[in-house]
Structure formats: C-alpha cells, structure tokens
Amino acid sequence: MPSSWVGAPVLRREDDRLVRGRGRFVDDVHVAEMLHGAVLRSAVAHARIVSIDVTAARALPGVHAVYTAADLGPVNRPFPLPVPHPKLRPRTPQPLATDKVRYVGEPIAFVVADDRYIAEDALDLIELELEELPPTPTLEGALTGTDCILHEELGDNVAARFGQSYGDVDEAFARADVVVRERLVSDRSAGQPMETRSLLAVPDDATGKLTLWDTTQAPHVARRLLATILEISEDQVHVIAPDVGGGFGPKVIFYPEEVLVPFAARALRRPVKWVEDRLEHFRATVQERTQIHEFELAATKEGMLLGMRVKIVHDTGAYVPWGVIVPFITLTTVPGPYRLPAYEAEATVVYTNRVPVTPHRGAGRPQAVFTMERAMDRLAQEVGLDRAEVRARNYIPADAFPYDVGLIYRDGSPLRYDSGDYPEAQRVALDAIGYARFGAEQASLRAQGRYVGIGFAGYVEGTGLGPHESARLRVDTTGKVRISSGAASQGQGHQTTLAQVAADALGMDMDDIVVTTGDTDGVPYGIGAFASRLGALASSAVKIGAAELREKIFRAAGALFEVAIEDLELADGTVRVKGSPSQAIRLGDLAVQTSGAFPGSTLPKDLQEIGLETTAYFRPAQSTYASGFHAVKVEVDPQTGLVQILRYVVSHDCGNAINPMIVEGQVQGGVAAGVGGALYEQIVYDEGGQIVTGSFVDFLLPTAAEVPDAEIHHIHAPTPLNPLGAKGAGEGGTIPAPAAIVSAVENALWPHGDFHLRSFPLGPQDVRRAAFDGGAIAE
Amino acid sequence: METTEHRIRIVVNGDAYERTVPGRLLLSDFLRHELRLTGTHVGCEHGVCGACTILVDGAPARSCLMLAVQADGRAVTTVESLAPSETELSPLQAAFRKHHGLQCGFCTPGFLVTATAYLRDVEEVPSRREIAEALSGNICRCTGYTGIVDAVEEIAATARESVAAQGETHAV
Numbered sequence: 001m002p003s004s005w006v007g008a009p010v011l012r013r014e015d016d017r018l019v020r021g022r023g024r025f026v027d028d029v030h031v032a033e034m035l036h037g038a039v040l041r042s043a044v045a046h047a048r049i050v051s052i053d054v055t056a057a058r059a060l061p062g063v064h065a066v067y068t069a070a071d072l073g074p075v076n077r078p079f080p081l082p083v084p085h086p087k088l089r090p091r092t093p094q095p096l097a098t099d100k101v102r103y104v105g106e107p108i109a110f111v112v113a114d115d116r117y118i119a120e121d122a123l124d125l126i127e128l129e130l131e132e133l134p135p136t137p138t139l140e141g142a143l144t145g146t147d148c149i150l151h152e153e154l155g156d157n158v159a160a161r162f163g164q165s166y167g168d169v170d171e172a173f174a175r176a177d178v179v180v181r182e183r184l185v186s187d188r189s190a191g192q193p194m195e196t197r198s199l200l201a202v203p204d205d206a207t208g209k210l211t212l213w214d215t216t217q218a219p220h221v222a223r224r225l226l227a228t229i230l231e232i233s234e235d236q237v238h239v240i241a242p243d244v245g246g247g248f249g250p251k252v253i254f255y256p257e258e259v260l261v262p263f264a265a266r267a268l269r270r271p272v273k274w275v276e277d278r279l280e281h282f283r284a285t286v287q288e289r290t291q292i293h294e295f296e297l298a299a300t301k302e303g304m305l306l307g308m309r310v311k312i313v314h315d316t317g318a319y320v321p322w323g324v325i326v327p328f329i330t331l332t333t334v335p336g337p338y339r340l341p342a343y344e345a346e347a348t349v350v351y352t353n354r355v356p357v358t359p360h361r362g363a364g365r366p367q368a369v370f371t372m373e374r375a376m377d378r379l380a381q382e383v384g385l386d387r388a389e390v391r392a393r394n395y396i397p398a399d400a401f402p403y404d405v406g407l408i409y410r411d412g413s414p415l416r417y418d419s420g421d422y423p424e425a426q427r428v429a430l431d432a433i434g435y436a437r438f439g440a441e442q443a444s445l446r447a448q449g450r451y452v453g454i455g456f457a458g459y460v461e462g463t464g465l466g467p468h469e470s471a472r473l474r475v476d477t478t479g480k481v482r483i484s485s486g487a488a489s490q491g492q493g494h495q496t497t498l499a500q501v502a503a504d505a506l507g508m509d510m511d512d513i514v515v516t517t518g519d520t521d522g523v524p525y526g527i528g529a530f531a532s533r534l535g536a537l538a539s540s541a542v543k544i545g546a547a548e549l550r551e552k553i554f555r556a557a558g559a560l561f562e563v564a565i566e567d568l569e570l571a572d573g574t575v576r577v578k579g580s581p582s583q584a585i586r587l588g589d590l591a592v593q594t595s596g597a598f599p600g601s602t603l604p605k606d607l608q609e610i611g612l613e614t615t616a617y618f619r620p621a622q623s624t625y626a627s628g629f630h631a632v633k634v635e636v637d638p639q640t641g642l643v644q645i646l647r648y649v650v651s652h653d654c655g656n657a658i659n660p661m662i663v664e665g666q667v668q669g670g671v672a673a674g675v676g677g678a679l680y681e682q683i684v685y686d687e688g689g690q691i692v693t694g695s696f697v698d699f700l701l702p703t704a705a706e707v708p709d710a711e712i713h714h715i716h717a718p719t720p721l722n723p724l725g726a727k728g729a730g731e732g733g734t735i736p737a738p739a740a741i742v743s744a745v746e747n748a749l750w751p752h753g754d755f756h757l758r759s760f761p762l763g764p765q766d767v768r769r770a771a772f773d774g775g776a777i778a779e
Numbered sequence: 780m781e782t783t784e785h786r787i788r789i790v791v792n793g794d795a796y797e798r799t800v801p802g803r804l805l806l807s808d809f810l811r812h813e814l815r816l817t818g819t820h821v822g823c824e825h826g827v828c829g830a831c832t833i834l835v836d837g838a839p840a841r842s843c844l845m846l847a848v849q850a851d852g853r854a855v856t857t858v859e860s861l862a863p864s865e866t867e868l869s870p871l872q873a874a875f876r877k878h879h880g881l882q883c884g885f886c887t888p889g890f891l892v893t894a895t896a897y898l899r900d901v902e903e904v905p906s907r908r909e910i911a912e913a914l915s916g917n918i919c920r921c922t923g924y925t926g927i928v929d930a931v932e933e934i935a936a937t938a939r940e941s942v943a944a945q946g947e948t949h950a951v
Contacts, residue, residue, distance in 0.1 A: 015876040018884030019868060019891065021818020021858035028817035117782075117803065194822045194830055194885040194920050245820070245885030246920050278823040491883030491921045665879045665922060672923035696827035696918075704911035704924040733923075 005500040005510055006724070009661035012496045013515075014243075014489075023243040026198035026213045027275045034200070035064055037261060037274035038119035040109040040126050041283055042101035045135035045353035045689020046148065049099055049108070053127040057111060060125060062118035064268055067110045067260070069096040075229060075263055079254055082221070083323030087162040088349070091151045093319045093356065095259040101130070102150045102318035103353050104689055105283025110260045112272055135353040135689035139290055139315045142352040150318055150351045159316055160324050160349040164331055166406030167342030172307025176298035180378045183294045185759040186367045186738070188315070188683035189676075190287040191360045192701060193490070195245020196276040197285060199257055201265035210262055211238045215245070217252040217488050218528025223520045225254045226262060234520075237262075241518030247490035248673070249360040250286050252530040253321045257284075282694045287683055288326060288360040290315035293371045295334075303383045303390040307342035310334055310371065314349045317356035324349050325410055326357065326364035329462075332407045332415055333368035337422035337460050337627060338376075338394040343406070353689040361673050363531065365461055365735045370760060373457035373739035377746070381753040387743075388430055391458065395422040411465040413622040419717040425629040425651035426458060428713045433631040433649045442751055451638060451776075452646065453751065455743025456631040457736035462623040463654075463728025464536030464721070471541040472523040473502070473549045474613035479573045479588030481506060481513045481549070486526015487538035488518040492730065493662045494538065500658055501539045501724065505546030507570050512587075523615065532626070532728025537618050539658055540722040545616030552612055556594045557585060559606035587612070624719040626727040628652040630674075630740040636748040638771035641764030643679055643745055648708040653715035655727035663729045664712055670733020672707040677734065678741040680706070682761040749776040787851040791816065792860035800847045807831045809847035810857060818858040818888050822918070829917035832889040833857050839896045858888035861895065870937075871895060874930035882921035890917050894931050905935055 017023055054066040069076050072095055079092040097108050109126055113119035136142035136150070142157045149157055173179065200213040216222045219239040227234040244251065257274055265272040276284060292313040298306040314327035327347040335343055380390040396403050398421040405415040430436070438454050445452045470486040483502055487494050495515045503510040516522055517538075527533075554565045557575040561568075561583050569578050575590060577583035585593070595611040596603065603610070633647040650667055657663040680700040684692040693699040710733070718725030738760040746757045749771055756774040759766065771777045783802040788795065791814060800809060805824075810816045810833070822830035824843045831843040834856035861869045868876070871894060881887045897913045905913070910931050911924065919927065 011876055012879070014884065015881060016868065018881055018887055019858075019872040019875050020862050021816075021888045023818075023884045025817075025820070025885065027811075027821075030812075030815065117801070192920060194828065194883070194918065195820070196822075243884060246883045248920070277821075278825065278828075491881075493882070661879050665882060665926065668923035668925045669882065669921050670923070673920070695825055696823050697825065701828075701918050701920070703915035703918060704928055705915040707924050709925045709928075710923070 005503040006658050008500070008659065010496055010500055010510065010659055012493050013499065014493060014495050025195055025243050025245055026200055026215050029200055029213050031200065031202055031271040034271045034273050035112050035114065035268065036116045036119050037264060037272055038111045038116060038123055039107045039257065040111065040123050042097070042104055042106045042108055044101065044130060044132055045104050046133040047101050047130040048133065049097060049101060050129040050131050052109060054109060056125040057122040060118065060122045062114040063111060063122045065112045065264060066122065066126070067096070067264065069098040072096060072263060075259060079321070080225065080228060081320070081323060083325055085160060085162065085324050088160040088320065088324050089154055090320050091351070093256055093321055095256040103355055104691060105355055106318065107256045110264060112264045112268060137687040139292060139313060139350060139352060142350045143313060143348065148353070150353065157351040158348060159320055159351050163344070163346035164407050165344040167307065169307045169309060169342040169344040172342040173298045176306050177301040178299045178379070178382050179296055180375065180382050181296040182374065182378060182758060183292065184371055184374055186289050186291050186370060187759065187761060188287050188290045189360065189681045189761065190282070190683050190699070191248035191250045193246025193248055193251065196278055196281045197251065197255065197257070198275045199261040200271060200273040201262040202271040203265045203269060205269060209236050209238060210266065211240065212262055213240050213242060214258065215251050216241050217247040217490060217530055219488055219518050219520050220486055220526040221528055222254055222258060226258060229259055230262070239520045241488045244490040247529060249358065249363065249530060251490065252528065253286060253358045279695055282691055283355060286321065286358045287355050288357050289367065291327070291330065291367050293367065295371055295375055297375045297379060299379055299383065301383055303379060303385050303393055305338055305340050305394050308340055310345040312347045314347055315352050315354065315357060316349050317352055317354045319356045321356050322358040325359050328410050329364035330368040332409055333365045334372050335405055336369065336372050337396055337458050339396055354685055359530070361670065361731050362734045365459060366677060366738050369457055369459045369736045370739045373736065373743065377743055378755050381755060388426065388435065391426060392423060398423065409462055409623055411623055416622060417460060417625040418719045418721055420460065420625060420627045420653055421715055421717050422458060422627060425627060425653065425715050428715065429456065429629045429631040429649045429651040432711060432713060433633060433647055435631065446751065451636045451748040452633065453636070453744045453746065453748025454631060454633050455740045455745070455747055456629065457739035457743065458629040459736045460625050460627045461732055461735055463532040463626045464620055464624040465531055465533055466620050468527065468617045468619040469534065469537035469541045470523045470526045470615065470617050471538065471545040472613070472615040473545045475553070475587050475591040477588045477592055479512065479586050481508065483513065483515045483542060484519060484522025485515070485517050485538050485542065486523055486528065487534045488529045490529065492529070492534065493659065494534065497658045497662060498538060498542045501542045502546040505543050506550050508573065512573055532730040535658065535728055536624060536722050536724070536726045537620060539724050539726060540618035541616050543723045544618055545614050548614045548616060549612065552609055552614060553587065553590065555609065556590055556607060556612060559604050559608065560585065560590070560593060562606065618722065620721055622721065624655065624721045624727045626654050626729070626732055628732050628736065630736045632740045632744045634741065634744040634748055636745055636767060638749060638768065638777045641767035643767060645675065645708040648710045650710045650712045650733065651715050652712055652732055653717045653727065654729040654732065655718045656725040658724065658726060666729045667712050667733040668710050670731060671710045671737060672702060674734040674737020675707055675741065676702045678738040678760050679762055682763065750774060785848045787848055789850050790854040792857060802846065802848055804847045805843060806845040806847050806850050807842040810842060816857050816859055820885050820888060822886065829893060830886050830889040832892045832917065834892060834896060839893050858891050861891060871898070871930065871934050874933045875927070878926040878929035878933070880922060880926035880930040886917060886919045890914065890927055893917050898931065898934055901935065907932060910935065
C-alpha cells in the first residue's frame with residue numbers, strides 16, 4: 001500500500017470492462033418488451049404549425065403510438081428555468097411544439113414502434129402543414145429585425161440585457177495615453193461527444209416507480225425536473241446514468257426527450273428506448289459560442305492597463321434551456337489574470353432561429369480569453385512592447401491572493417481569486433517553448449520561405465462551484481466500503497479518483513473500496529458534472545464522509561471491545577485492540593454486529609450508532625480559481641491556409657492533483673477540444689436557418705493527425721477552499737487555445753506585428769483571406 | 780413500407796450464427812441488438828467516426844456502413860474477442876490502460892480493432908506520426924489521442940507478433 005493514494009497516478013478501475021467492450025452505455029441496456037422511439041423534427045427554421053395529421057403514421061404496422069402536443073396534455077409546458085437571472089426574459093423549451101417551431105430540429109411529434117426502423121418509417125407518414133415565417137438571418141439581424149421575432153409576445157428577440165462594472169471607467173479613458181478598439185467574433189461550435197444522447201424509460205406497474213436510463217451529466221437534476229413535470233414524487237423516479245460516452249456540457253441540460261420517453265413508457269406501460277442518431281444530434285443537442293465582442297482598452301504608454309469596456313452580443317438560439325450562463329461567464333472572465341483597475345461590461349442575449357445554446361467545455365471563457373488576449377496582443381503592438389512583456393507588467397502578483405476582482409461570479413458570490421501564480425505560469429511555458437530565442441529562429445525560417453509563429457494566452461477559470469456535492473458511504477457485510485456519490489461520470493474516472501480519496505481518509509486499501517456514480521438511488525441529493533466541479537467537490541464530500549465513517553468504525557469497535565478509541569487500530573480490513581491480537585473484528589463482521597446480528601438480539605450496550613454508514617456533503621464557500629498559460633508554435637501555409645501545430649506547451653494550475661495521470665488526460669483532452677475549436681469545429685447556418693455543416697463530413701473533428709501532444713507543466717497553487725486543495729481540471733486545456741493559436745498564426749504571417757485575425761474558428765479560407773488582405777501573400 | 784427478409788450465416792468471433800434479418804438491417808445493429816454484442820458502438824452512422832469498426836474477414840470495416848446481409852458467409856471479429864481470458868487482457872488492451880488511452884470508453888473498441896489490424900499488418904516499427912495517421916480514421920473526443928498513440932507505439936515496438944496472431948484467429 002502506498003503512503004498516499006491521493007497524488008498517485010493509479011491506473012483506472014473503469015478500464016478493464018471498457019477495453020473488453022463490456023461498458024454499459026444506455027443503448028447497450030436491453031429490457032424485455034422494449035419499444036423504440038423516434039422524433040419528428042422541424043425541417044424549417046421558423047414557422048407556424050397549421051395542422052398535423054398522424055393518422056397514416058398510427059396505422060403503420062408495428063407502430064404503438066404517435067404523440068403530438070395535444071396528446072401530452074398538461075405535461076407539455078415550458079420547462080422550469082434551472083439558472084434564473086433577474087434581467088432574463090426566459091423562454092424555455094417544452095416537450096413538443098404547439099403553435100410554432102423556432103429552429104430546424106425542434107420536436108413536433110414522437111413515434112413509438114417495435115423498432116427504430118419502423119419508427120422512422122412512421123415519421124415519413126406524418127403530414128405536417130406549416131406556414132413558414134422569416135427566420136433570423138444572422139445574429140445582428142436577429143437583434144434588429146422586426147419580421148423574424150421568435151417569441152412574439154416579447155416584442156423583439158432580446159432575451160436579456162445585463163452587465164457588471166467596477167471602478168471609474170470614464171476616468172480611465174480620460175487619462176489614457178493609448179486606447180485600442182476591436183471587434184472580435186467567435187462562431188458556433190458543438191461538443192459532439194462520441195455517444196449521442198440516449199434514454200430508456202422502464203415503468204414498473206407494481207410500484208409505480210419509473211427507472212430512466214439517461215446519458216445525463218446530472219441525474220439528480222434530471223430526476224427533480226422530470227418529477228416536477230410529471231407531478232409525481234422524486235422518490236417515484238430513479239435516474240441512472242451508467243457508462244456515458246462523453247459529456248462536455250451538452251448532456252447536462254434537460255431535454256424534451258427526457259419527458260417524451262418517460263411519458264410514452266408510462267402511457268404504454270412498456271419500456272421505451274430512444275437513441276439519438278448523429279445527424280439528429282446536429283439539430284437536437286445544444287450548441288455554443290456565437291458571440292460578437294466589441295472592446296476598448298485604455299492603457300498608459302508603458303502598457304499598464306487603466307480600464308476596459310466590453311460589449312458582447314450572444315446568440316442563445318431559439319430558447320434558453322439553462323440560463324444566460326455563457327455570456328455571464330464571458331463578462332466575468334475577461335479581466336482574467338490582470339490588474340484591471342476599471343471595467344464595464346454589458347451583454348445582450350438574442351434569440352435566433354437556431355439550435356438552443358448552453359455551456360460547452362469552457363462555457364464562455366474561450367471567448368473571454370480570446371477577447372482579452374487579443375486585446376493584449378493589440379496593445380503590445382500599439383505601445384511597441386513585446387507581447388510577453390506587456391502581459392508580465394500587468395499580472396496580479398503571486399502574493400496578492402485572495403484577490404477581489406470586483407465582480408460577482410456566476411455562482412452569486414464575489415469573484416475572488418483564491419490562489420495562483422500567473423507570472424510563473426507564463427515564464428514556465430515561454431521558457432519551455434524557447435520564446436526568448438525565437439526571433440532569430442523565426443527570421444531564419446522565414447528566409448527559407450517558412451511561416452512559423454508563436455502565440456500564447458493565459459486564463460483564470462472559476463471551478464468547483466456549488467451548491468454542494470454528496471457522498472454516501474457504507475461498510476457492507478463483506479467488509480468493503482461502498483460509496484455512492486451525486487457525481488456522474490462521462491470519462492473523468494471518478495470510480496478511481498474517489499476511491500483514492502476514500503482509501504487515504506479511511507486508512508484502507510483501495511481494493512476494498514467500491515465507488516458508483518450517476519445513480520439517484522445511491523444518495524438522496526446530488527448535483528452532477530459540469531463547470532469542472534467534481535474533482536473539487538465530490539472528492540471533498542468523499543473525504544469528509546470517509547473521515548466520519550472511520551470515526552464511526554472506531555467508536556463502534558470501541559463499544560464492542562469496551563476500550564478507548566486510542567487503543568484501536570485499523571489495518572488489512574480488520575479493527576484490532578492494540579497489543580491484544582485476539583480482540584479483533586473484520587469490518588464486515590463489525591457492520592453486522594452494529595446493525596443487529598440477528599433478529600431479537602441485543603446490541604452492544606455502549607454502541608451509540610446503528611450500522612456503519614454515513615452521508616456527507618461538501619458545500620464550498622465560493623468557486624476556486626484554476627489558471628494556466630498556453631504557448632503554441634505553428635507553421636502556416638498561406639497558400640492553402642493550413643495550420644500545423646509544431647509544439648503545444650501548457651502551464652496548468654489545478655491545485656493539488658488527486659490522480660496526475662487523470663489530470664494530464666483532462667488537459668490533453670481539453671487541448672484537443674481547444675485545437676478543434678480554434679481551427680476546425682464550426683457549425684455554419686445559412687440565412688434561412690438551415691445547418692450547412694450537419695454531419696461529420698462537413699463539421700470537422702480533429703483526429704490524432706491534427707492534435708499535438710501537449711507538453712504539460714504543473715503550477716502548484718493549492719486552494720484553501722476545500723479539504724483536498726484541489727481545483728477543477730476539466731476545461732483548462734480548452735480555454736486559452738483559440739486565443740493562443742490565432743495569435744500564433746498571426747505571428748507566423750506578420751512577425752513584425754500587425755493585427756489581422758479577429759475571429760475563430762479559423763478555417764483555411766479565413767487564413768488565406770487574411771494572408772491576402774494583410775499582404776502576407778500577393779495572390 | 781415492405782421490407783425483405785433474408786437468411787444469413789455469419790461467423791462472429793469464431794461462433795457460427797444463422798439468422799433471418801430484414802434486408803435493411805445494418806450490420807452494427809445486427810451485432811449489437813440481435814447478437815447482443817454491444818461492445819461495438821455506433822457514433823455517427825455515416826462512416827466517419829470509426830467507433831463501429833470491426834474486422835470482416837480480417838480487414839477493418841465500418842459496421843454502420845454495411846448491411847447484415849452483406850456479411851453473409853463472412854467472418855466478423857469484434858472487440859469482445861480481443862481479451863484472451865476473463866482475467867487477462869491482451870497486450871494492446873493492457874497498454875491502453877497503462878497509458879490512459881481511454882476516458883469514457885465509447886470510441887475505444889473501434890480504436891482497439893483498428894489498431895489490432897494495423898499492428899498485425901505494419902511491416903516496420905512505425906513512427907508516432909505514422910501511428911497517428913493510421914488511427915486518423917477513428918475519432919476520440921475525450922483523450923486528445925496521446926495515450927492511444929502511446930499504447931500503440933509500445934505494442935508496435937514490443938509485441939507485434941502476439942497481436943498478429945490474434946488478428947488472424949477469426950479470419951475465414
């Protein structure tokens with residue numbers, strides 16, 4: 001047994017079954033008498049529904065039911081809004097469209113049949129009469145347009161206008177030596193986990209309980225929402241998220257199908273399964289990232305920041321299923337690692353005839369970092385300083401923590417950075433990539449006709465937000481400790497990391513600890529996986545619970561043997577009285593003894609507590625702020641626009657790492673998502689609201705041939721905010737990647753400083769056009 | 780909406796099956812739902828992501844782009860055949876675990892099958908670049924590929940012969 005499991009690169013428990021092909025993903029679950037669903041989705045972006053005729057569909061052999069809005073009754077209401085905001089005029093989705101459809105993909109009807117093939121045949125038989133309406137052509141068109149209003153009672157397409165500020169921005173601009181202004185754009189993308197969304201609802205006539213196998217990142221949230229909508233008790237709903245094939249954000253929210261499938265199962269009294277196919281996923285699962293950012297930055301001629309104004313316009317798609325988290329986080333993330341004395345930021349959130357928008361890996365931070373880091377590059381050019389130097393001058397120093405930024409963060413608490421070392425993160429990354437000697441290297445490569453550049457970007461990321469996370473721990477009769485958590489896993493390795501934490505806190509071997517996640521029956525309350533929170537919170541709940549359980553074990557053994565707790569020791573799954581080998585009891589037997597060894601027996605007289613189990617929660621005082629810095633070296637071919645990444649260096653602070661192997665896996669995976677988000681993954685809609693990039697043929701995901709092996713350097717800045725000193729590690733690999741890569745491409749094409757790249761994703765056509773417009777190439 | 784039905788004979792992982800299937804049934808659905816071999820996963824149903832990769836007569840194929848009837852008379856190998864026993868993993872599977880080459884595990888069977896065929900066929904020890912290109916027909920959204928390439932690189936250098944033997948086992 002190692003001296004500490006926490007901090008060790010323990011190989012994963014999950015892997016044996018997964019490499020054998022014995023994972024249990026929702027579509028792998030087979031239940032007798034299962035029926036299969038398919039959703040009729042709108043093929044137009046904006047229309048009034050005039051009529052729906054399902055007669056022919058219902059008559060098709062093998063079809064058991066076809067539901068439209070009329071058939072759902074009171075269940076067909078707009079969903080509750082999970083994250084309210086006082087300035088938001090929310091319009092949330094509902095299970096099936098009633099009078100209007102507002103995006104290509106919006107659900108209109110639900111068919112249940114013997115198999116998916118027949119269900120899809122039935123979709124083709126549904127007769128739909130639609131009166132098409134003008135769709136929002138672009139984001140700006142949606143904001144100003146009067147003929148394309150999605151939710152007519154609102155009068156326009158503005159979902160929200162809100163802002164935050166601190167300091168005296170007017171004064172900052174009045175005394176500035178230098179003001180730089182730019183307009184930057186980020187475009188739509190999609191998380192595209194390898195497993196699409198899937199649901200299997202299994203009703204139980206005898207108990208009235210419904211079991212829902214669900215690819216959700218938040219089982220307890222899904223359970224609560226479904227119970228609320230069906231007007232039943234949470235106790236009548238059991239949500240199980242088994243093995244889930246990637247999440248990244250899109251699987252956290254509650255979807256229409258999460259009502260349709262259970263509704264049908266209950267109505268038909270048969271299990272009903274629905275599996276989204278990939279082409280459907282492009283129209284049915286949330287997307288993110290279209291934003292327009294206009295900023296002006298005031299500074300001294302030495303490059304010291306004085307103040308900044310930022311205005312963003314955010315495309316939320318046809319509804320707000322979750323809230324205005326993404327633009328809110330963008331606004332609060334822009335200041336980043338810098339001392340920015342004055343700041344004024346405003347967001348306008350706009351409804352558009354596109355798939356709804358909720359957080360995807362980064363959750364608005366890639367856009368924010370793009371804004372600030374491009375601003376710093378621009379400022380560097382303006383004042384004639386090196387890009388690294390202008391940043392170094394403005395970093396919050398390492399001894400300034402806790403540091404109050406002056407804003408309120410998305411969890412409602414003040415934005416207070418708890419720990420970090422931003423100058424060190426930059427120094428380590430730039431040293432590693434050889435930035436100091438790059439000027440000469442670049443000139444020599446250019447002389448050979450090669451366009452090579454270095455770009456970089458830093459970030460600060462709020463992680464580990466509340467309200468809480470849970471763990472229930474119990475010693476079973478075999479002596480193993482079984483742990484259930486509100487955590488849900490889509491690849492993060494919680495079965496392994498939470499067992500590591502418990503093993504240390506209990507003083508037991510990891511092999512004697514079994515962790516399950518993603519099951520609402522396992523623990524009464526839970527929250528789930530999003531916003532890089534579980535590494536900090538679920539681990540803390542387990543640590544607290546394990547310490548409580550250890551004390552219970554000792555108190556119970558003390559009562560049994562009638563000795564003081566100090567006279568006991570726990571080793572090899574056995575509690576012993578020190579120096580008295582005959583007074584020992586295996587944990588499993590202790591569990592039996594303390595919970596009533598047999599009916600009618602008497603418990604030990606000094607025993608205060610029944611059984612060996614406990615439920616623990618960790619409730620953070622505020623978010624904990626991870627940070628990092630990416631430096632990227634790229635080679636650009638200005639004729640083809642292709643960008644090749646030569647080196648990718650990461651400095652990464654996630655506080656204490658529970659399992660360094662898993663942390664590096666998260667960073668590397670995040671970098672892949674970041675590279676994809678910077679160069680490849682773009683969802684394009686035409687002005688008619690049709691998705692142009694609606695399959696993997698057009699929406700490009702980076703492969704092993706495109707993604708570099710990140711060189712990861714750890715910055716050690718543990719947090720005082722939780723018992724593990726851990727910060728989230730799930731998104732840091734992604735957040736600064738677009739900013740760093742775009743900066744590198746610009747440096748490759750214009751080494752002497754010129755600002756030409758104002759958007760991401762940056763496809764080959766964008767690079768070529770910029771290269772031509774900016775004079776890097778002649779034709 | 781009439782569908783034809785066909786009797787097919789197919790060997791999967793060395794076991795012979797005879798079934799009547801609709802003409803339009805995909806091979807991926809046949810393996811997963813008719814034979815309950817759910818290790819092969821479906822990621823896109825348009826042949827890009829590689830999650831559904833199996834071997835057909837020893838050659839990698841996208842089971843989402845094949846009909847079950849097209850596998851009549853053929854021998855199919857899926858991920859379930861790779862481990863030598865209930866208690867041991869193949870060297871490639873063990874290497875995936877050792878190098879953290881999987882996170883959610885959904886793309887993993889496709890990678891394992893693709894890599895098994897690649898390692899069987901590759902003639903010289905490949906570079907990382909060559910391995911990455913050989914695997915570029917399989918998409919992963921979790922790992923960023925480093926651990927996967929590490930695992931294949933290790934096996935390419937050390938244990939190619941034993942993997943080659945496995946890949947041949949179920950060829951017709």
